[in-house]
Amino acid sequence: MPAVEPKSSGRATPALAEAEAVLARVWGYSAFRSHQAEIVTSVIAGRDVLALMPTGGGKSLCYQIPALVRAGCAIVVSPLIALMQDQVGALREVGVRAAFLNSTLDWRQAADVERDLVEDRLDLLYVAPERLLTDRMLATLDSAHLALFAIDEAHCVSQWGHDFRPEYRQLAQLGERFPSVPRIALTATADAATREEIVAELRLRDPARFVASFDRPNIRYMISDGGSARERLWRFLEGEHPSDAGIVYCLSRKKVEEVAAWLTSKGRTALAYHAGLPADTRRAVQERFLREDGIVIVATIAFGMGIDKPDVRFVAHLSLPKSVEAYYQETGRAGRDGEPADAWMAYGLEDVITLNQFIAQSEASEERKRVERQKLDALIGICEMTECRRRALLAYFSERLSEPCGNCDNCLEPPETTDGTEAARKALSAVYRTGQRYGAGYVIDVLRGKDDERIARNSHDRLSVYGIGKDLSDGEWRDVFRQLVARGYLVVDITQWNTLQLTESAVPLLRGEEAFRVRRRVKLPKAEKGRRSGRGAGKGARPGILIAETDQPFWAALRALRAELAAEGNVPPYVVCHDRTLADVVHLKPQTLEHLKLVNGLGEAKIAKYGRQLLAVVARFTG
Ligand code: ADP
Ligand code: ZN
Numbered sequence: 001m002p003a004v005e006p007k008s009s010g011r012a013t014p015a016l017a018e019a020e021a022v023l024a025r026v027w028g029y030s031a032f033r034s035h036q037a038e039i040v041t042s043v044i045a046g047r048d049v050l051a052l053m054p055t056g057g058g059k060s061l062c063y064q065i066p067a068l069v070r071a072g073c074a075i076v077v078s079p080l081i082a083l084m085q086d087q088v089g090a091l092r093e094v095g096v097r098a099a100f101l102n103s104t105l106d107w108r109q110a111a112d113v114e115r116d117l118v119e120d121r122l123d124l125l126y127v128a129p130e131r132l133l134t135d136r137m138l139a140t141l142d143s144a145h146l147a148l149f150a151i152d153e154a155h156c157v158s159q160w161g162h163d164f165r166p167e168y169r170q171l172a173q174l175g176e177r178f179p180s181v182p183r184i185a186l187t188a189t190a191d192a193a194t195r196e197e198i199v200a201e202l203r204l205r206d207p208a209r210f211v212a213s214f215d216r217p218n219i220r221y222m223i224s225d226g227g228s229a230r231e232r233l234w235r236f237l238e239g240e241h242p243s244d245a246g247i248v249y250c251l252s253r254k255k256v257e258e259v260a261a262w263l264t265s266k267g268r269t270a271l272a273y274h275a276g277l278p279a280d281t282r283r284a285v286q287e288r289f290l291r292e293d294g295i296v297i298v299a300t301i302a303f304g305m306g307i308d309k310p311d312v313r314f315v316a317h318l319s320l321p322k323s324v325e326a327y328y329q330e331t332g333r334a335g336r337d338g339e340p341a342d343a344w345m346a347y348g349l350e351d352v353i354t355l356n357q358f359i360a361q362s363e364a365s366e367e368r369k370r371v372e373r374q375k376l377d378a379l380i381g382i383c384e385m386t387e388c389r390r391r392a393l394l395a396y397f398s399e400r401l402s403e404p405c406g407n408c409d410n411c412l413e414p415p416e417t418t419d420g421t422e423a424a425r426k427a428l429s430a431v432y433r434t435g436q437r438y439g440a441g442y443v444i445d446v447l448r449g450k451d452d453e454r455i456a457r458n459s460h461d462r463l464s465v466y467g468i469g470k471d472l473s474d475g476e477w478r479d480v481f482r483q484l485v486a487r488g489y490l491v492v493d494i495t496q497w498n499t500l501q502l503t504e505s506a507v508p509l510l511r512g513e514e515a516f517r518v519r520r521r522v523k524l525p526k527a528e529k530g531r532r533s534g535r536g537a538g539k540g541a542r543p544g545i546l547i548a549e550t551d552q553p554f555w556a557a558l559r560a561l562r563a564e565l566a567a568e569g570n571v572p573p574y575v576v577c578h579d580r581t582l583a584d585v586v587h588l589k590p591q592t593l594e595h596l597k598l599v600n601g602l603g604e605a606k607i608a609k610y611g612r613q614l615l616a617v618v619a620r621f622t623g
Contacts, residue, residue, distance in 0.1 A: 047182055289307070310336040
């Protein structure tokens with residue numbers, strides 16, 4: 001259970017009743033989610049609001065519903081053009097008068113939108129921050145009737161964050177210029193300090209603050225180390241997501257290209273996406289991801305923000321993200337529709353070294369570098385831990401989970417730890433005896449007694465540690481070194497060719513005054529086990545959408561109809577409706593238009609638009 005779940009007051013205010021009516025009539029949803037009701041009623045009442053919700057938590061409705069309940073047009077500040085277009089498309093689909101103003105419109109189209117705004121023909125208008133702040137736009141707003149300002153991705157105001165946008169800071173002037181218009185700032189990433197920065201920088205006036213639970217119970221977290229990351233990724237994809245859409249994150253453009261080509265050679269539709277590609281290519285990749293089924297995007301972190309495809313079934317990291325926030329935000333792109341999804345990560349010692357290198361080589365101030373190093377360490381801690389990962393992730397966002405989650409790798413298959421004290425001592429003394437002047441690869445060669453010219457030249461084959469580690473494989477030694485680095489017994493000096501050096505904490509371990517437990521390498525499942533018999537089988541089963549065998553043709557026909565409707569309307573299939581909605585149709589088998597209102601996700605506009613065709617399919621299968 002989320003720790004900060006609000007208590008329902010049980011007292012329906014007129015504003016709440018009206019908001020609920022809009023939720024049902026326009027969106028076809030039966031109830032608000034965590035905090036949505038309070039946020040919506042605060043904004044309707046004209047109060048400034050700061051709302052923190054995880055990705056997929058349902059932020060959009062928090063301003064879209066007040067936009068419909070309050071008189072006038074809501075102005076939504078959004079940093080990403082793709083996101084604006086998606087949102088406006090989805091809003092029009094449910095019959096809401098929405099538009100956007102951005103660089104994709106020519107002046108004539110923009111003038112039409114401005115006229116609609118001033119003449120009160122819009123419920124919501126999406127605008128990029130730099131455009132909103134032009135004199136011309138502000139003057140237009142002066143003569144319009146405004147319902148509210150919604151500032152999406154409000155963490156962009158934070159100069160410490162990874163998405164800092166200077167123009168966001170100037171949004172503070174909206175409060176002075178339009179004092180009677182409430183402002184709602186929304187974000188999915190903000191620790192306590194960033195929250196305060198948002199309130200201060202935007203000069204929100206005594207805002208009501210809402211922090212929804214950051215838990216995303218439908219996402220399963222899995223982090224593994226050691227061995228070939230690609231091989232493990234492939235097994236994961238084959239076993240769990242043979243035909244699902246998902247994102248694979250890599251650190252560098254080069255790796256993105258390689259991994260995309262490799263997945264393609266294996267028969268998946270995998271597309272590369274990174275900042276080095278031409279804008280047209282990037283747009284086309286994004287478009288295919290949204291519209292086609294089963295596409296895998298291989299991307300640097302440049303991909304994802306502002307993509308709200310709800311049925312991304314997995315997010316895989318082939319390298320370590322920079323911080324827990326970044327990891328949580330990136331993995332949060334999976335399973336926005338609330339159905340089971342996976343957050344999978346493979347990492348190794350090289351990642352730790354590379355990221356430390358990035359930090360060291362950046363132009364940032366020492367203070368900032370220190371912050372970045374701490375953030376990276378916090379993430380490494382989560383990778384190495386043997387207890388519930390979700391608990392640790394949520395604790396990072398100051399949220400307590402009273403029980404282990406039961407839906408992360410450590411909960412599902414508690415990792416074995418073994419006594420690694422002897423191995424750790426051998427490793428530390430080998431570092432020491434070789435003079436703390438070598439990287440992990442060399443030290444491991446010494447431990448394993450490799451016949452190597454460099455070792456011989458350095459006379460390291462005469463050291464007492466030479467060959468004392470033949471009992472462990474190269475990979476097992478890498479695990480030991482990674483864990484020694486992760487837990488602070490060794491540091492990697494990246495200014496000196498990644499040489500390993502002992503820290504103070506190594507002393508008690510070296511002297512045998514302390515024990516060291518190592519996480520056992522996760523064993524790869526045997527190849528002949530083959531793919532799991534679908535979701536819902538075996539340990540930790542997650543019932544996703546279940547369609548009975550006998551209903552499969554019905555389900556397929558509904559999906560085919562959706563694909564047709566999406567193509568006709570030139571929108572992604574999920575904008576027509578989610579899988580959950582189609583599943584409801586299968587289960588309820590509605591016979592009349594009135595009956596369709598009971599289906600989750602069908603509001604008035606969609607029933608009017610698609611109702612008859614849906615009923616025709618139902619009739620074919622229930623005859
Ligand atoms: P966020 O912007 O917080 O990432 P969205 O606003 O895109 O999340 O919402 C995620 C998904 O959840 C959307 O598909 C949305 O339609 C759905 N959703 C939001 N609120 C509700 C609700 N009260 N009932 C059912 N579905 C909801
Ligand atoms: Zn857990």
